[in-house]
Amino acid sequence: MAHLSEAAVAKINEICDRYEGEKTPLMMILSDIQKEYGYIPLDVQQIVSERTGVSVAEIYGVVTFYSFFSLKPKGKFVIGCCLGTACYVKGAQQVIDKFSEILGIKPGETTDDGMFTIDALRCIGACGIAPAVSINGKVYPKVAVSAVPGIIDELRAQGEE
Amino acid sequence: MIKTFEELESKQVACSKCLDGKFAGEDGKRAIVLCGGTGCLSSNSAEIRERFEKLVAEKGLSDKVTVNQVGCFGFCSQGPFVKIYPEDTLYRMVKIEDVDEIIEKDIEGGEVVERLLYVDPATKEKIAKQDDITFYKKQHRIALHGCGQIDPENIEEALGAGAFKGLARALKMDRKDVVDEVLTSGIRGRGGAGFPTGRKWMFAMNGDGDKYVVCNGDEGDPGAFMDRSILEGNPLAVIEGMMIAGYAIGAQNGYFYVRAEYPIAVNRLKIAIKQAEELGLLGDNILGSGFSFRAHIRLGAGAFVCGEETALLNSIQGQRGMPRPRPPFPAVKGLWDRPTVVNNVETLACIPYILREGAAKFAECGTEKSKGTKVFALGGKINNVGLVEVPMGTTLRELIYDIGGGVPNGKKFKAIQTGGPSGGCLTEKDLDAEIDFDNLVAKGSMMGSGGAIVMDEDNCMVDVAKFYMEFICDESCGKCSPCRIGTKRMLEYLTKITEGKATMEDLTQLEELAATIKAGSLCALGQTAANPVLSTLTHFRDEYIAHIVDKKCPAGVCKNLMQYVINKDKCYGCGACAKQCPVGAITKTDYIAEGKKLPALAIDPQKCIKCGMCVATCKFGAIEKK
Numbered sequence: 001m002a003h004l005s006e007a008a009v010a011k012i013n014e015i016c017d018r019y020e021g022e023k024t025p026l027m028m029i030l031s032d033i034q035k036e037y038g039y040i041p042l043d044v045q046q047i048v049s050e051r052t053g054v055s056v057a058e059i060y061g062v063v064t065f066y067s068f069f070s071l072k073p074k075g076k077f078v079i080g081c082c083l084g085t086a087c088y089v090k091g092a093q094q095v096i097d098k099f100s101e102i103l104g105i106k107p108g109e110t111t112d113d114g115m116f117t118i119d120a121l122r123c124i125g126a127c128g129i130a131p132a133v134s135i136n137g138k139v140y141p142k143v144a145v146s147a148v149p150g151i152i153d154e155l156r157a158q159g160e161e
Numbered sequence: 162m163i164k165t166f167e168e169l170e171s172k173q174v175a176c177s178k179c180l181d182g183k184f185a186g187e188d189g190k191r192a193i194v195l196c197g198g199t200g201c202l203s204s205n206s207a208e209i210r211e212r213f214e215k216l217v218a219e220k221g222l223s224d225k226v227t228v229n230q231v232g233c234f235g236f237c238s239q240g241p242f243v244k245i246y247p248e249d250t251l252y253r254m255v256k257i258e259d260v261d262e263i264i265e266k267d268i269e270g271g272e273v274v275e276r277l278l279y280v281d282p283a284t285k286e287k288i289a290k291q292d293d294i295t296f297y298k299k300q301h302r303i304a305l306h307g308c309g310q311i312d313p314e315n316i317e318e319a320l321g322a323g324a325f326k327g328l329a330r331a332l333k334m335d336r337k338d339v340v341d342e343v344l345t346s347g348i349r350g351r352g353g354a355g356f357p358t359g360r361k362w363m364f365a366m367n368g369d370g371d372k373y374v375v376c377n378g379d380e381g382d383p384g385a386f387m388d389r390s391i392l393e394g395n396p397l398a399v400i401e402g403m404m405i406a407g408y409a410i411g412a413q414n415g416y417f418y419v420r421a422e423y424p425i426a427v428n429r430l431k432i433a434i435k436q437a438e439e440l441g442l443l444g445d446n447i448l449g450s451g452f453s454f455r456a457h458i459r460l461g462a463g464a465f466v467c468g469e470e471t472a473l474l475n476s477i478q479g480q481r482g483m484p485r486p487r488p489p490f491p492a493v494k495g496l497w498d499r500p501t502v503v504n505n506v507e508t509l510a511c512i513p514y515i516l517r518e519g520a521a522k523f524a525e526c527g528t529e530k531s532k533g534t535k536v537f538a539l540g541g542k543i544n545n546v547g548l549v550e551v552p553m554g555t556t557l558r559e560l561i562y563d564i565g566g567g568v569p570n571g572k573k574f575k576a577i578q579t580g581g582p583s584g585g586c587l588t589e590k591d592l593d594a595e596i597d598f599d600n601l602v603a604k605g606s607m608m609g610s611g612g613a614i615v616m617d618e619d620n621c622m623v624d625v626a627k628f629y630m631e632f633i634c635d636e637s638c639g640k641c642s643p644c645r646i647g648t649k650r651m652l653e654y655l656t657k658i659t660e661g662k663a664t665m666e667d668l669t670q671l672e673e674l675a676a677t678i679k680a681g682s683l684c685a686l687g688q689t690a691a692n693p694v695l696s697t698l699t700h701f702r703d704e705y706i707a708h709i710v711d712k713k714c715p716a717g718v719c720k721n722l723m724q725y726v727i728n729k730d731k732c733y734g735c736g737a738c739a740k741q742c743p744v745g746a747i748t749k750t751d752y753i754a755e756g757k758k759l760p761a762l763a764i765d766p767q768k769c770i771k772c773g774m775c776v777a778t779c780k781f782g783a784i785e786k787k
Contacts, residue, residue: 022457023497026479031421031460054479065481065638066462068421085770086743127772130743 004043011036012044016051026054026062030069038114039073075110075117077155080134083120086127091145095131096120098148115159116152162441165449166329169442173320180311180321183227186247191226191268193217194244196309198233198393199386199425201241205257206230209241212260226268229315232308232394236296238546239279244291251291252277282544282566296545299564301526303534304351304387304510305550308394313429316436319397325442327516331405332450339409340366343512346520347532352377352468352505353583353609354685355531355598358512361502364492365410368500372412374403375496375503377473378419378426381465382581383632385612387536388506390548392419392426395510396433400443400456402509405516406502407454415454416496418473420461430458465636468610469684470503472638483640484684505610507536527553531597539565541614542572551596558592561615572617576700580609582629582636583689585696586622605696607689621718622701623708627655629693637686644687647678651694658705659719661712668705672698717786720771724787725764731783734759738775738784744768747775 015032019025029048033040040063042056049056063069081096096107099118103111107120121134129141140151163169182188195201195210213228234242239253243263250273252263259277266272278287279294288294302308311318331339344359365372376399380388392399403415419427434456437443445453459477466472467482474496476482495501511533515523524532531553537560540546544566551560557577561567568574576586585606587594594600598608616625630652639645654671657663675691682688698705707713714722729752739747739762746768752761764775776784
């Protein structure tokens with residue numbers, strides 16, 4: 001557990017403490033951790049296992065069963081670039097490449113500061129406003145490559161608020 | 162704190178006076194009430210409310226007007242709603258820009274803002290009052306009691322609307338008599354299967370030791386939002402229903418299992434539980450009756466199968482949400498192996514009414530074997546999208562045409578899908594069938610939890626069946642092989658059919674597989690997984706055959722089987738479609754139609770990605786699907 005900070009360990013313990021008196025609180029603990037950190041990696045599962053007495057194998061089984069739980073972190077802003085055919089032919093590949101270039105990550109990855117994740121999406125049904133980018137559920141229409149730096153700045157400003 | 166029955170009664174009387182006073186304007190104030198359901202909130206009803214509050218404060222109207230939020234009005238396609246009491250004026254599709262006008266014209270000037278009134282599409286008449294709108298006329302509200310009327314975050318309004326009257330009556334009765342009352346009412350589980358609620362309670366009542374009541378709020382059918390709206394609109398009714406169940410079976414703890422996707426519902430439920438606890442209506446020795454009860458909330462984590470009761474119980478127990486074989490049924494061996502009653506949100510919302518008004522009153526409406534009402538989430542190709550509660554025995558025609566306002570854009574009705582991924586389609590010839598549990602099953606569908614999706618001639622039924630199969634395939638928990646592997650194979654056949662690559666042999670195998678999955682699956686999810694396919698095969702076999710033999714999709718949905726073609730005699734050659742085409746598939750021909758000045762355009766089928774942009778652009782209807 002070398003790379004878990006002391007603060008993180010304390011927080012996870014605190015989350016476990018919240019449900020001290022509850023019968024079978026595993027789902028609640030995992031939900032809170034997911035909400036707090038955006039993911040539930042193995043070393044966190046290990047702490048939860050020690051605290052609840054549930055084996056890591058079982059916890060891992062639960063984490064991978066429910067779609068709300070994730071083993072890998074996602075950023076504060078999930079930038080979903082539509083790579084459906086209509087967006088693709090309107091230059092969506094260049095748009096996603098620009099996001100990748102500026103943020104220094106590939107699609108599916110998250111920036112080190114935990115701010116951004118880039119996802120490549122299949123058609124989101126917004127062919128009329130192609131290329132479309134969906135960021136945390138909000139759809140940005142007709143995103144030009146030149147508009148990408150502005151969008152990132154805007155999000156970063158929001159994120160730092 | 163309310164410690165006795167008498168104290169509760171006087172509180173209810175006071176609150177009811179207060180609430181009636183608000184509606185009737187007896188307190189000398191007018192009330193501005195906004196819909197706070199998920200639908201209206203996402204179309205800015207919270208910002209609209211803030212604007213109202215700000216203006217009321219700025220203009221010094223605070224002693225004359227109150228602003229608050231209530232639960233879902235149900236008529237979601239016309240939201241956000243603003244209602245003004247005591248006149249009972251209903252404004253619809255209100256935007257933030259309209260707030261100033263409502264305040265100036267209506268609140269200050271006493272004049273109705275005509276342009277924001279609902280217009281009856283048939284008569285073109287403007288209607289100011291909710292009760293005069295056809296959508297509401299045929300409805301009968303039992304489960305939705307209080308929704309859209311009371312502030313769900315204020316227990317006093319709920320008490321004013323009769324909350325805890327049912328519980329108070331139950332607590333004065335013998336436990337067995339409470340179960341009998343529920344049995345006599347004839348109420349059947351609203352979650353889908355329609356098992357008599359009273360029977361479930363009876364089984365659990367007979368067990369010993371610790372027992373539990375669980376409220377199933379894991380509403381996962383695509384297109385269904387009944388439970389969410391009830392929890393958002395009147396959470397206390399569901400809590401009261403749960404408490405009555407707890408008293409009847411001898412349980413002291415109740416668990417709400419609610420989807421994590423419903424944050425507003427969860428939050429209001431939390432508030433309602435807290436307020437009830439503060440008043441002593443939840444906790445130890447409630448009303449001095451000796452009955453103690455506590456309500457807990459557990460959240461789902463995005464697994465459709467957890468709507469199945471045994472999977473749900475496993476999830477509360479911190480395990481993977483996988484079903485287990487029944488028997489033993491949860492009423493005998495449920496949560497932590499103790500007798501447990503699992504009831505749906507809507508079922509529990511009906512219970513206070515049954516105890517308050519009596520079983521006979523509940524049984525007054527409905528059919529012989531299905532009593533009471535049912536809430537439906539009307540959606541799809543229908544004018545009045547929204548939430549409706551109708552007496553059992555209402556016909557589909559009334560539901561779709563009288564309440565739902567029929568199919569938009571003059572299109573032809575094709576089918577109504579009920580029961581979500583476990584249900585099936587009903588067609589034109591079933592329209593006069595009375596809606597009840599047994600009738601819908603006899604017609605090859607099922608009541609389900611209440612999602613009702615209307616489809617018109619533009620929907621491809623094979624594609625619809627494929628949509629549901631994709632859903633089930635994703636959501637299959639993987640425990641039993643008929644469901645895990647079978648649904649995947651069925652999806653492959655359906656994909657082949659929609660791509661025009663299937664043979665009649667495939668169709669036979671699809672049907673065989675459907676029968677196997679139905680017979681061999683462990684839980685209801687698998688046992689009913691084939692229903693959408695079987696039911697569309699029964700009613701629309703010709704569509705399947707058209708895909709397989711003629712390689713055509715009659716509805717023009719399946720992209721592999723259709724083409725966009727420009728009718729060269731209708732084309733004016735304006736080029737609007739070519740500008741919109743994202744792939745540059747539209748080019749000029751050298752044909753000029755009679756009476757036209759410019760050469761007609763044509764679509765290159767090799768380049769076309771069938772996005773439909775050109776059809777949406779063309780003003781002359783020159784682009785056709787073939």
